[in-house]
Amino acid sequence: MARRPKGRFIDGIVLLDKSTGMSSNFALQRVKRFFNANKAGHTGALDPLATGMLPVCLGEATKFSQHLLDADKRYLVTAKLGERTDTSDSDGEVVQTRLVAFTEAQLLSALEHFRGDTQQVPSMYSALKYQGQPLYKYAREGIEVPRESRPIRVFELNFIGLEGNELTLDIHCSKGTYIRTIIDDLGEMLGCGAHVIMLRRTQVAQYPYAKMVTLDQLEALVTQAHEQQIDPSVLLDPLLLPMDTAVADFPEVNVPEASAAYLMQGQAVHVVGLKADTLVRITLGDAHRFVGIGAMNDDGLLAPKRLIVIHDEPISTD
Numbered sequence: 001m002a003r004r005p006k007g008r009f010i011d012g013i014v015l016l017d018k019s020t021g022m023s024s025n026f027a028l029q030r031v032k033r034f035f036n037a038n039k040a041g042h043t044g045a046l047d048p049l050a051t052g053m054l055p056v057c058l059g060e061a062t063k064f065s066q067h068l069l070d071a072d073k074r075y076l077v078t079a080k081l082g083e084r085t086d087t088s089d090s091d092g093e094v095v096q097t098r099l100v101a102f103t104e105a106q107l108l109s110a111l112e113h114f115r116g117d118t119q120q121v122p123s124m125y126s127a128l129k130y131q132g133q134p135l136y137k138y139a140r141e142g143i144e145v146p147r148e149s150r151p152i153r154v155f156e157l158n159f160i161g162l163e164g165n166e167l168t169l170d171i172h173c174s175k176g177t178y179i180r181t182i183i184d185d186l187g188e189m190l191g192c193g194a195h196v197i198m199l200r201r202t203q204v205a206q207y208p209y210a211k212m213v214t215l216d217q218l219e220a221l222v223t224q225a226h227e228q229q230i231d232p233s234v235l236l237d238p239l240l241l242p243m244d245t246a247v248a249d250f251p252e253v254n255v256p257e258a259s260a261a262y263l264m265q266g267q268a269v270h271v272v273g274l275k276a277d278t279l280v281r282i283t284l285g286d287a288h289r290f291v292g293i294g295a296m297n298d299d300g301l302l303a304p305k306r307l308i309v310i311h312d313e314p315i316s317t318d
Contacts, residue, residue, distance in 0.1 A: 007038035010233070011059035011308070012240030017212035018046055018054045027215065031056045034218045035236055043068035043204065043246075044175075049089050052076075052201035053212055060308040061243035064293070068246050072155065074172045074203035077196055079183045081165040084193030088123055088180035092195070100165050100192045108159070110189045111169075114182055115157050119149040123181050152177045166197070206248065213239055243308070244290040250281045253294070253302060257285040264291065264310075268301035279305075 014035070018027050024045035032040035041062040043055045052075075057065045082100045085092035102110075138145050153174040160168040171179060180196050187194025202209055218236065225232040259269040263282070274280065274296040282294050282304065292307035 007032070007036045008233075009059055010035055010037050010237065010240070011061050011243050012237075013061050013243060013245060014056045014058065014239060015207055015212045015241065016054045016056050017214045018051055019214065020051050021048055023048055024054055027054060028056055030215050031218065032058070034215075034222055034232070036233070041065050043071075044073075046201060047089070047091075047180075047199070049091055049196070050199040050201060052199075053204050053207065053209070054201070055204055055207060055246075057243070057246070058240070059243075061246060063306050063308065064243060064246035068204060070175050071205035072172065072174055072203075073177070073201060074156075074170070075179050076160070076168070076170055076198075076200045076202055077179050077183065078166055078168045078198035079187070079194045080197045081167055081187065081190070081194045082192050083195060084184065084187060085195040087195075088184040089196040089199070096193050098192045100190075102190045102192065106190065107162075107167075110186055111157055111159060113189065114186065115154050117151060117153050120152045120178060120181055120185075121149045122147050123178050123184070150176060154182075167194070170202075172203075205246075207241070207245070211241065242290065244281055247279075247281050247293055250279050250293060252283055252288070253280040254283045254285075254288055255302070260284045260291075263294075263302075263304055264307060266304055266307070268297060268299070268303040270300070271296070271302040274302065276300075282307075 014031055016027055016031055018024065024042050028040055028042045035058055037058040039059055039062055041057050043057060043065045046052065046054055055065075055068055057068075080090070082098055083094050084096040084098075086095050154171060154177065155174070156170070156172040158170040160170055162168075171177075171182070173179075179199055183194050183196050221235040222232045225235050253271055253274065255263055255269060255271070263269050263284075276296050276298055279293060279295050280302070281290060282292050282302070283290050290308075291310070292304055294302050294304040294306075297303045
């Protein structure tokens with residue numbers, strides 16, 4: 001007999017405001033423990049140096065985390081000019097020091113180079129794998145391995161300020177963009193070197209910045225619940241965003257209750273008005289209850305691709 005998972009069945013997304021100095025996995029495990037969730041996963045790691053938005057998926061929401069991994073991101077970054085490090089951030093060792101002597105025109109011209117569609121060679125201090133091992137493991141052993149450039153898109157790159165040798169930028173970019181690499185490349189283009197000293201992720205997809213919560217805030221709510229002798233879920237669960245917010249940009253297809261049972265058993269159902277290969281959010285009945293995602297197949301049927309497990313009431317076949 002399979003063992004029942006530890007923790008409760010709770011589904012939703014927490015917008016964590018990760019603090020500096022901790023790994024994303026450490027933050028994830030704390031959130032999972034606070035909510036006493038049976039399952040949790042994050043949607044794209046932040047370096048220990050970095051702070052900001054880290055969506056944490058709980059329960060069935062983990063099935064849709066990939067769509068947030070693929071989403072656009074926005075960052076506020078401050079770079080120290082005149083020093084290049086081996087990791088392109090302040091956690092590394094300074095490998096070169098140079099004079100900062102560029103003009104405003106040179107800076108604006110260099111920034112323009114990074115806007116739009118470009119190719120980027122990932123940093124050796126990234127989690128991308130080469131022959132089954134993350135690149136950062138090779139880097140820590142002093143080994144450099146070949147890396148192929150990858151297409152990225154920078155939708156916006158806004159100059160925020162330059163104070164002394166510290167340059168601050170706001171960057172809205174596609175998935176897979178390494179901000180440290182942009183800063184390192186920018187420093188080389190300006191002839192002075194640069195590395196990241198502050199990095200904050202301010203947006204993932206369309207999630208609101210104001211909805212973020214810190215680990216300290218979550219812990220305070222747990223403490224408050226214990227003091228009031230109530231279950232922590234009473235104070236914590238209202239912070240959860242619906243799991244279908246991870247696929248909010250997919251068009252909705254509402255399936256009538258009469259077809260629900262067939263769909264939930266993995267069978268394709270007839271739906272009018274969709275093109276083949278269109279990914280959609282599937283909802284059921286008049287309540288528009290979210291149950292997963294699907295796509296139209298070549299036979300003109302809606303085929304479920306990723307369905308949630310419903311733990312409360314069964315769906316009737318009547």
